Amino acid sequence: MGIKNFTVEESLSRIKKIDSRIHAFLAINPDAQKETGFPVAIKDNFNTLSLETTASSNILGGYIPPYDATVVRKLKDAGAVIVGKTNMDAFAHGSSTETSDFGPTLNPWNTDYLPGGSSGGSAAAVASGEVPVAIGSETAGSIRQPAAWCGVVGFKPTYGRVSRYGLIAMASSTDCPGTLAKSVNDAAFLYHLIAGYDPLDATSSQSDLGKIDTRDLKTVTVGLPKQYFLDSAQKGINEKIQEAAKVLEKLGVKLIEIDLFNPQYAISVYTVIQRSEVSSNLGRFDGIRFGKTREAFNAENKRRIMLGTYTLSEGYYDEYYKKAQQVRTIIISDFAAAFSKVDLILAPTSPTTALKKGASQNQAMFGELSDILVEPSAVAGLPGINLPCGFIENLPVGMQLIGPQWSEELIINVAQKYEAATDWHNVSPKI
Amino acid sequence: MNYQPIIGLEVHIELATNSKMFCACPADHFGRSPNSQTCPVCLGLPGALPVPNKKAVDWTILLGLALGCRINENSKFDRKNYFYPDLPKGYQISQFDEPLAVSGEVKLEPQNSEPKTIRIRRVHLEEDTGKLQHAELNGEEVSLVDFNRSGVPLAEIVTEPDFRTIEEVDNFLKKLQKIIRYLGISGADMEKGSMRLEPSISLQIINEGPGQDHMIQFPLPNSELPKYRVELKNINSFRFARKALEFEFNRQKELLDKGESPIQQTRGWNEGKNATVPQRTKEEANDYRYFPEPDIPPMKFQTTFISKLRATLPELPDAKSLRFQKEYKISKYNSDILTDDRQIADYFEESVKVANSQNESGQEANIANWIINKKVDISEVVPGELVQQIVLGKQAAQSDEVELNKIIDRVIAENPKAVEDYNNGKENSLQFIIGQVARILKIKPSAEIITLVKNKL
Numbered sequence: 001m002g003i004k005n006f007t008v009e010e011s012l013s014r015i016k017k018i019d020s021r022i023h024a025f026l027a028i029n030p031d032a033q034k035e036t037g038f039p040v041a042i043k044d045n046f047n048t049l050s051l052e053t054t055a056s057s058n059i060l061g062g063y064i065p066p067y068d069a070t071v072v073r074k075l076k077d078a079g080a081v082i083v084g085k086t087n088m089d090a091f092a093h094g095s096s097t098e099t100s101d102f103g104p105t106l107n108p109w110n111t112d113y114l115p116g117g118s119s120g121g122s123a124a125a126v127a128s129g130e131v132p133v134a135i136g137s138e139t140a141g142s143i144r145q146p147a148a149w150c151g152v153v154g155f156k157p158t159y160g161r162v163s164r165y166g167l168i169a170m171a172s173s174t175d176c177p178g179t180l181a182k183s184v185n186d187a188a189f190l191y192h193l194i195a196g197y198d199p200l201d202a203t204s205s206q207s208d209l210g211k212i213d214t215r216d217l218k219t220v221t222v223g224l225p226k227q228y229f230l231d232s233a234q235k236g237i238n239e240k241i242q243e244a245a246k247v248l249e250k251l252g253v254k255l256i257e258i259d260l261f262n263p264q265y266a267i268s269v270y271t272v273i274q275r276s277e278v279s280s281n282l283g284r285f286d287g288i289r290f291g292k293t294r295e296a297f298n299a300e301n302k303r304r305i306m307l308g309t310y311t312l313s314e315g316y317y318d319e320y321y322k323k324a325q326q327v328r329t330i331i332i333s334d335f336a337a338a339f340s341k342v343d344l345i346l347a348p349t350s351p352t353t354a355l356k357k358g359a360s361q362n363q364a365m366f367g368e369l370s371d372i373l374v375e376p377s378a379v380a381g382l383p384g385i386n387l388p389c390g391f392i393e394n395l396p397v398g399m400q401l402i403g404p405q406w407s408e409e410l411i412i413n414v415a416q417k418y419e420a421a422t423d424w425h426n427v428s429p430k431i
Numbered sequence: 432m433n434y435q436p437i438i439g440l441e442v443h444i445e446l447a448t449n450s451k452m453f454c455a456c457p458a459d460h461f462g463r464s465p466n467s468q469t470c471p472v473c474l475g476l477p478g479a480l481p482v483p484n485k486k487a488v489d490w491t492i493l494l495g496l497a498l499g500c501r502i503n504e505n506s507k508f509d510r511k512n513y514f515y516p517d518l519p520k521g522y523q524i525s526q527f528d529e530p531l532a533v534s535g536e537v538k539l540e541p542q543n544s545e546p547k548t549i550r551i552r553r554v555h556l557e558e559d560t561g562k563l564q565h566a567e568l569n570g571e572e573v574s575l576v577d578f579n580r581s582g583v584p585l586a587e588i589v590t591e592p593d594f595r596t597i598e599e600v601d602n603f604l605k606k607l608q609k610i611i612r613y614l615g616i617s618g619a620d621m622e623k624g625s626m627r628l629e630p631s632i633s634l635q636i637i638n639e640g641p642g643q644d645h646m647i648q649f650p651l652p653n654s655e656l657p658k659y660r661v662e663l664k665n666i667n668s669f670r671f672a673r674k675a676l677e678f679e680f681n682r683q684k685e686l687l688d689k690g691e692s693p694i695q696q697t698r699g700w701n702e703g704k705n706a707t708v709p710q711r712t713k714e715e716a717n718d719y720r721y722f723p724e725p726d727i728p729p730m731k732f733q734t735t736f737i738s739k740l741r742a743t744l745p746e747l748p749d750a751k752s753l754r755f756q757k758e759y760k761i762s763k764y765n766s767d768i769l770t771d772d773r774q775i776a777d778y779f780e781e782s783v784k785v786a787n788s789q790n791e792s793g794q795e796a797n798i799a800n801w802i803i804n805k806k807v808d809i810s811e812v813v814p815g816e817l818v819q820q821i822v823l824g825k826q827a828a829q830s831d832e833v834e835l836n837k838i839i840d841r842v843i844a845e846n847p848k849a850v851e852d853y854n855n856g857k858e859n860s861l862q863f864i865i866g867q868v869a870r871i872l873k874i875k876p877s878a879e880i881i882t883l884v885k886n887k888l
Contacts, residue, residue: 283522289474289519317720317721
């Protein structure tokens, strides 16, 4: 059901019926039932006035914010009803939603599997039909990857396009609020409500939002970077994306094989920058003005804080943080060069379909390794969208379209046309 | 052994902007009820973001220009990470390696030593912390935090360690305060905390013993600075600054005389003990893990922008005093007093203008004297009124003189015996005549009267 005919009552009733099986929600808004409007779920790292906000961390258990994030305020002004707050990896430190301090979210397609993360709760809530649209956030992959694992549309705008005011910061230089929905239209609708300059966010852009893009796909060139079709990808993933590419080609798109910087190098760039910024952003959780004290950080939080402190410390700053920022510039130039040849880039979103429960516990850098294909565009601040493009053993496969800065309207155009020519978005999990 | 102090200063100025440095809360916090001027940003709540106060940036640049600095074309904010209960974010937004202004100088003319130039290393902009208060709650000693001050804009001025006497420090601080007040960017009041001082002092041996001359270069290259440095805090007035520096000089001298090196540390001035006491060992200095503030894009200043700002600089105290001496032909002493406060200086000039427009030219010295000596309340008496009073006073003095002469002549005529006695050497007769004159005028005998009478006899 699209956003236009999905009522709050239906949403609440659906949540009541199935959420115990997937645990997408941490908290339901007690006032929602009294309100009329379209239902939205909000990831729990966005401050919601008077509604508990925890970022899925024990540190913020019971924390009631005194203000709304700009994104939340804009949605309320537009008639949205916030149905509840969705589960995530604690402080967004993960790509599985398994490191939530309040229990994992499970994948609606198969509850033995994870929904991805860190916006796993939002992705699962949309995929399972609890809400038509949800707000998520992406630092590197946290919207696109759970969207891929849950078979929904996940839209990450350009960095600076949507205000971060009120979003509990993870990596300040890459955090992006974004939208998740079953259809491109609904994801785009929500995006248009939240995008735009905010005087409360000094990094938010005054760049023109651009008109709706109605270009004929015959005028569009899409690049396929061979470095993103990993040899180590799960069997079948690369093929699904190639099939999707053929669909686009049939629609008139010109396909070109391109070269991009090997995405493996972006892993360390992202890890160092993100963890450094995390180590500073989490300094405010001292238990004095709000929340619990630092013992309440989970193991993953502590690992990231420790590494980030190290990479900023005297004697190591130049070798790690500074060097990572310099390589980041190279990644940005690499994309800029590619976009002089193509309009958009097409690639798999994730090297695997959803992984089984427990998968995130096996590796110290599980998150950053899983997100290899989305990290380069994230550190470059570029917009990207995940679209469902098939299934492998009943688990969704996702493809991503990445565009240059401020190209959201072109991405929406191509995504809509792809969706109209396929049926994946009409398949729902039997839950 | 003889020593000379090597002193450097770090001065913080609270900028008198309307709002705080990174949020819209009022910046004027003195005397407000605790935690009544806060918001998610200055409380460091999760999700809050800083947005820089443009006026604070402009004013800091202006301050840099007034101190002869070069303004950096590229500048940015950085995070200074450390933990303290009055620092809500766990980091202070400050400036590290690209401050707004660098390499300036201030010229001093201390009374008891040679004119001197103090080099300004840098002027940068940062946010203030909250304020801790020690209290007793339910019989327990606690610290309370007030975040009204958190986020107030601070300009920080750092000098090179160029001071060699405490008088130079005093001189510099008074001059700096004057310049800042002239710019109108801060009250620069040490008692109210809008001007704070952290001097650093070490001692340099100036001769190893009798017969040895050690030439001290000025300025000292870094390699020749003493190997330790003591930073002083909790200094709330120019007087305390003097006392703390004097105490430190003696404390360090005693240690060095014994052959010990003073520890590198931070010490606080304790007025009750009349001494500095150790606060924390600087040896374990925090690694602040500075990195560029990702929430605030870097700043780039066009030369035209800097020129426009420079054009708004008011005439500064030194230049104004020199001009007053030249233009109005008043003494340096008077001119320095008049230009100590910009409002008084402006009032003086306005009065001179008024006087000239009323064809009462040449009144500059008089006006200066009146303002300085008669303690004119410049908020009550407008320049026009002052000029009138002076002119009337002059006329009154003139008519008084004619009248006075008449009376003296009359008394002399009426007392021929007294006059004869005085001319025969009787001093008392002079007193008698003067007394008579004074009695008639109903005033006390003045030097003027005495002279006039003597001349006529």
